[in-house]
Amino acid sequence: MALLETRGLCSHYGDLQALFDLSLGLEEGAVTALIGANGAGKSTLIQLLCGLQPASRGEVFYEGRPVQGLGAERMARLGVAVVPEGRLLFPSLNVEENLRMGAHCGRRGPWALDSVYALFPVLREFRLRPATSLSGGQQQMVSIGRALMANPRLLLCDELSLGLAPVVIEQIYRSLAQLRDQGLSMLIVEQDVGRACRLADRVHCLLKGRLTLSGAPEGLSPERIAQAYFGV
Numbered sequence: 001m002a003l004l005e006t007r008g009l010c011s012h013y014g015d016l017q018a019l020f021d022l023s024l025g026l027e028e029g030a031v032t033a034l035i036g037a038n039g040a041g042k043s044t045l046i047q048l049l050c051g052l053q054p055a056s057r058g059e060v061f062y063e064g065r066p067v068q069g070l071g072a073e074r075m076a077r078l079g080v081a082v083v084p085e086g087r088l089l090f091p092s093l094n095v096e097e098n099l100r101m102g103a104h105c106g107r108r109g110p111w112a113l114d115s116v117y118a119l120f121p122v123l124r125e126f127r128l129r130p131a132t133s134l135s136g137g138q139q140q141m142v143s144i145g146r147a148l149m150a151n152p153r154l155l156l157c158d159e160l161s162l163g164l165a166p167v168v169i170e171q172i173y174r175s176l177a178q179l180r181d182q183g184l185s186m187l188i189v190e191q192d193v194g195r196a197c198r199l200a201d202r203v204h205c206l207l208k209g210r211l212t213l214s215g216a217p218e219g220l221s222p223e224r225i226a227q228a229y230f231g232v
């Protein structure tokens with residue numbers, strides 16, 4: 001059984017349909033990559049899965065139970081945490097206060113300030129600085145750390161590497177590999193297909209709101225991926 005499964009999921013923004021009939025599963029303990037061009041619907045799917053947006057049709061099952069429409073608060077309590085596109089840190093709070101915000105859903109587990117600081121040592125050094133005064137990469141670490149503070153069973157990450165220097169992206173992906181090796185289930189939205197394929201056990205591609213490809217990365221040729229990504 002998949003940890004999370006969608007069946008026939010549709011999403012609309014007014015008259016615009018952003019997702020069409022999406023059925024996919026996220027396996028427990030696996031890293032799943034979600035790829036696709038700008039506007040493909042990746043962030044919309046992330047928002048549906050963490051309860052920030054309702055679907056217009058279809059179902060979401062988490063741990064075998066229907067959760068569609070539960071809302072973000074309850075999804076967080078069930079163990080679904082998100083690192084949102086654009087990080088969305090609280091600008092009036094320092095690093096440590098931002099991290100603590102992640103813990104308010106009250107789940108127990110291995111993640112607390114000390115374990116987040118062990119994963120990202122630079123954050124301990126800057127713990128009392130306003131979070132948004134940090135560099136882009138460090139802010140992304142705060143955003144990941146805040147999500148981990150919720151002790152998630154499933155971590156959803158939307159475009160972690162956007163706008164970051166290659167050396168910082170490498171560092172962040174090394175941390176994700178550490179989380180994967182600890183058995184955390186993840187869904188990673190990533191524009192860099194090569195990077196996504198190196199980390200992930202499974203890849204899904206969206207094109208204009210439709211699923212065009214699903215498979216293990218080693219079985220997918222560059223031509224097949226390009227076709228699913230661009231529709232050519």
Ligand SMILES: Nc1ncnc2c1ncn2[C@@H]1O[C@H](COP(=O)(O)OP(=O)(O)OP(=O)(O)O)[C@@H](O)[C@H]1O
Nearest residue numbers: 013016018036037038039040041042043044045085
């Ligand atoms: N708040 C909104 N109101 C109206 N339309 C929206 C809204 N958010 C997204 N859309 C539209 O829904 C579609 C999917 O957008 P979404 O942001 O999910 O794509 P994405 O794959 O995350 O793109 P990107 O790679 O640019 O982040 C696009 O056509 C987009 O213009």
Ligand SMILES: [Mg+2]
Nearest residue numbers: 042043044085
């Ligand atoms: Mg997006």
